[in-house]
Amino acid sequence: MEKQFNTRSMIFTLYGDYIRHHGNVIWIGSLIKLLKEFGHNEQSVRAAISRMSKQGWVQSEKRGNKSYYSLTEPGQARMEEASKRIYKQDSPSWDGEWRLLVYTIPEEKRHLRDELRKELVWSGFGLLSNSCWITPNPLEKQVNRLIDKYDISSYVTFFKASYEGMTTHEHLVEKCWDLEDINERYSQFIQEYSQKYIIDKNNLAKDDMSDGSCFVKCALLVHQYRKFLFIDPSLPQELLPEKWLGDSAATLFTDYYQMLAKPANRFFESVFE
Incomplete structure (x- = not known):
């Protein structure tokens, strides 16, 4: 299978979505096996995890001759924050400050x-x-x-x-963020993934999709959607433009994710050690 996305951010996705819900620790062998599903080889997994360790996101421990990796405290805090933002349903309301x-x-x-x-x-x-x-x-x-x-x-x-001028809150937002560009990206996400969602929904209904395939699709979905964390400031409803697509994208993501989650989790557990 072709390699999709960089190894390090794929590992982050797996920690955020699976490993931290299974005691936060994984044997390097299991991690290599899981990432093989996305076309990453052993060498790139070892290199990426060692980089994450140097950056303070994960820590390793030896048990016998096996290496296990877990999220550090900053790593866990980052995952908590990311997951709160990824799985939020609506834009937060604003205190005006x-x-x-x-x-x-x-x-x-x-x-x-x-x-x-x-x-x-x-x-x-x-x-x-x-x-x-x-x-x-x-x-x-x-x-x-x-x-x-x-x-x-x-x-x-x-x-x-509190903002006392000289222009409006909207103008302030325009100055700091390019919401038009972000909205355009949400539009592309919705176009691409609503089609995929319909196809996969049909395949699942016909029992035509393996757990492994659901695992890959689910992780890639989270991985794609996670990119919005780097560009969308999660502004409160009051400061968003009228035709904002962020909430529709979030709904599509949640429906798609929930549809794949169970079989994906089964596959993860079959490999996890």
């Missing part, structure tokens, strides 16, 4: 700045102006986690504020 995060990170710690930028985008912050990031969502917990993780409390100032 904005959160502002401003940092001045010295030049010699430039790598920290890049890391922080990636994390802020992932959490749904938008860049208002140089080093000033905003979000309407109550992300205080995530911000504190970031500050601890990178040990940057002396470089960061964090506010909760």
Whole structure:
């Protein structure tokens, strides 16, 4: 089978959707077997998991001559947050306040700045102006986690504020996020996956799909949909454009996922050790 998507993010998907619900630990042999279903070879799985370990997302332990991998605390927190956002049904409602995060990170710690930028985008912050990031969502917990993780409390100032102008909230949103582009991507997702959903629904009804095939399709679905976490800031309903497709995409995703979940889980459990 051709290899689809990069190995590391596929492993993240498997941890988020399966491994963390089965005691959070997996033998490397099982992981290799599962990823083989997506066309990843043993070498790339070992390389990816060792990279994740260096980055502090997973940790390994030896039992006899077998290596087992589990999510670290930051890894678990990231998976919790991701899964809350992936499986949410509707856009959150808004308390009317904005959160502002401003940092001045010295030049010699430039790598920290890049890391922080990636994390802020992932959490749904938008860049208002140089080093000033905003979000309407109550992300205080995530911000504190970031500050601890990178040990940057002396470089960061964090506010909760009301917007007094000079334009509208909508204008502020436009300045920080390209919702049109995100909406277009949701539209593509809906087009592609509503067709797949109908075909698979028919095949399942005819008993024409193996558990292994459901597992692959389910993981790839989550994997594709998970990409929206990196671009969609999960804005509250009040700040979204009228013809927003995010909620329709979420409904399609949930229906499709629930249809595949049971047989997919059966397959996972047959390989899991």
